[in-house]
Amino acid sequence: MRAQYLSVNGVSRVWNMILVINTGSSSIKMALLEMPSERVIAEGAAVRLGEEEASLNWNVGGDIQHVALPAAGPDVAMQQMLAILFRRMDKERITAVGHRVVHGGERFIAPTLLDDAVIAAIEELSHLAPLHNPPNLLGIRAAMRHLPAVAHIAVFDTAFHHAMPLHASLYAVPYRWYSEYGVRRYGFHGTSHHYVAQQAADRLGRSFSDCHLLTAHLGNGCSAAAIAGGISVDTTMGMTPLEGLVMGTRSGDVDPGLHDYMARQTGASLSEITAALNRQSGLLGLSGRSNDMRALLAAADEGDVRAGLAVDIFCFRLAKALAGLAVSLGQIDALIFTGGIGEHADVVRAKTVQHLSLLGLVLDAHRNSEHGRLSGGLISAVGAQVPVLVIATSEETMIARYVVDMLQRLDRTAE
Numbered sequence: 382m383r384a385q386y387l388s389v390n391g392v393s394r395v396w397n398m399i400l401v402i403n404t405g406s407s408s409i410k411m412a413l414l415e416m417p418s419e420r421v422i423a424e425g426a427a428v429r430l431g432e433e434e435a436s437l438n439w440n441v442g443g444d445i446q447h448v449a450l451p452a453a454g455p456d457v458a459m460q461q462m463l464a465i466l467f468r469r470m471d472k473e474r475i476t477a478v479g480h481r482v483v484h485g486g487e488r489f490i491a492p493t494l495l496d497d498a499v500i501a502a503i504e505e506l507s508h509l510a511p512l513h514n515p516p517n518l519l520g521i522r523a524a525m526r527h528l529p530a531v532a533h534i535a536v537f538d539t540a541f542h543h544a545m546p547l548h549a550s551l552y553a554v555p556y557r558w559y560s561e562y563g564v565r566r567y568g569f570h571g572t573s574h575h576y577v578a579q580q581a582a583d584r585l586g587r588s589f590s591d592c593h594l595l596t597a598h599l600g601n602g603c604s605a606a607a608i609a610g611g612i613s614v615d616t617t618m619g620m621t622p623l624e625g626l627v628m629g630t631r632s633g634d635v636d637p638g639l640h641d642y643m644a645r646q647t648g649a650s651l652s653e654i655t656a657a658l659n660r661q662s663g664l665l666g667l668s669g670r671s672n673d674m675r676a677l678l679a680a681a682d683e684g685d686v687r688a689g690l691a692v693d694i695f696c697f698r699l700a701k702a703l704a705g706l707a708v709s710l711g712q713i714d715a716l717i718f719t720g721g722i723g724e725h726a727d728v729v730r731a732k733t734v735q736h737l738s739l740l741g742l743v744l745d746a747h748r749n750s751e752h753g754r755l756s757g758g759l760i761s762a763v764g765a766q767v768p769v770l771v772i773a774t775s776e777e778t779m780i781a782r783y784v785v786d787m788l789q790r791l792d793r794t795a796e
């Protein structure tokens with residue numbers, strides 16, 4: 382990289398230390414990356430927020446901290462994480478902060494410098510991502526208080542999908558709902574889909590812009606995408622992160638008639654039904670036990686029938702969605718599994734790919750059980766028509782790349 386200094390608000394700084402903040406509904410992840418080497422200087426996570434078991438871990442240059450935070454919410458966890466980080470490193474070294482923001486609507490199709498107007502616009506989009514944009518904003522405000530003199534840049538989950546063709550992004554509803562109210566499919570997890578797709582192209586020795594890839598991001602939220610010519614051409618999530626696949630607590634696709642039916646049956650309001658689809662459905666709703674795939678796989682092994690059913694439905698629906706996305710690609714150069722479930726749950730990958738043999742997808746059982754660790758991420762059978770890969774995602778690294786790219790553009794404009 383050419384520039385070593387960037388002038389932000391008239392102050393010239395070395396700009397290669399990027400703090401990335403990914404505030405979710407039940408977790409906060411942070412990473413401090415030195416760019417362009419992408420060396421992780423510090424990384425931390427606060428998990429199970431709101432529960433008795435909430436805790437945080439920080440690894441700041443090998444100094445590891447584990448703190449129990451019983452029942453702490455994202456605000457308390459955020460303060461604690463920043464306090465621990467800044468006790469161990471000089472905050473003056475940080476040049477910019479990259480914030481994951483889940484919903485950018487139609488307006489934010491690229492990384493954006495945060496100011497009061499942008500924050501207000503993100504707030505307005507909160508009703509379209511109620512589990513995500515409010516905690517994202519909490520992280521932005523806390524970090525701005527601690528680091529008022531640096532550039533804070535929002536990187537949107539929706540941005541990577543913004544060029545989806547209209548046939549993939551519009552619903553078959555009155556057109557006016559789109560033109561007047563923005564009712565369309567946006568797609569999410571864009572930084573993760575982009576990151577793993579680029580990695581897959583590298584591993585296959587192909588140019589990213591020539592690849593036709595299916596990516597399955599399976600974490601707490603789950604989505605799959607079809608990526609061709611370096612852009613997302615279709616994805617399973619829609620106007621909100623509720624559409625598509627079965628997720629930890631989210632239903633994914635349901636009949637659009639469900640709201641009316643359940644409102645009449647139970648007297649619940651539309652927003653109560655939406656909340657149940659967001660928070661009490663998916664793996665949790667089906668199993669009645671947990672939203673956590675690891676817990677369900679263990680329970681299914683011990684004979685819990687509903688846990689087994691939840692896993693089977695998760696895999697079947699994922700396979701169906703991947704087959705559907707293949708239509709958008711025309712050809713499949715690789716399928717990539719990522720996210721906590723995609724990277725670690727070999728049973729889920731095996732069950733999913735079993736449904737997809739008609740597309741030429743076949744796994745190697747041994748490679749799959751090793752999560753592709755000994756085969757460069759490859760878990761497909763030798764000689765199989767389509768490579769299947771496990772690739773660890775890093776939304777934080779991708780956000781840092783977008784931030785550096787944006788800083789370079791700001792730097793050029795300032796010259």
Ligand SMILES: Nc1ncnc2c1ncn2[C@@H]1O[C@H](COP(=O)(O)OP(=O)(O)O)[C@@H](O)[C@H]1O
Nearest residue numbers: 408600601602672673674675720721722725726
């Ligand atoms: N070893 C494992 N086996 C099965 N599932 C796992 C394993 N490790 C993590 N998971 C699952 O990954 C999911 C969380 O994924 P993650 O990507 O960390 O979530 P988030 O969306 O919060 O970033 C949980 O369902 C968890 O059970």
Ligand SMILES: CC(=O)OP(=O)(O)O
Nearest residue numbers: 405569600601602622
């Ligand atoms: C958009 C979304 O579902 O994000 P997450 O997986 O972090 O919940």
Ligand SMILES: [Mg+2]
Nearest residue numbers: 405600601602
């Ligand atoms: Mg996630």
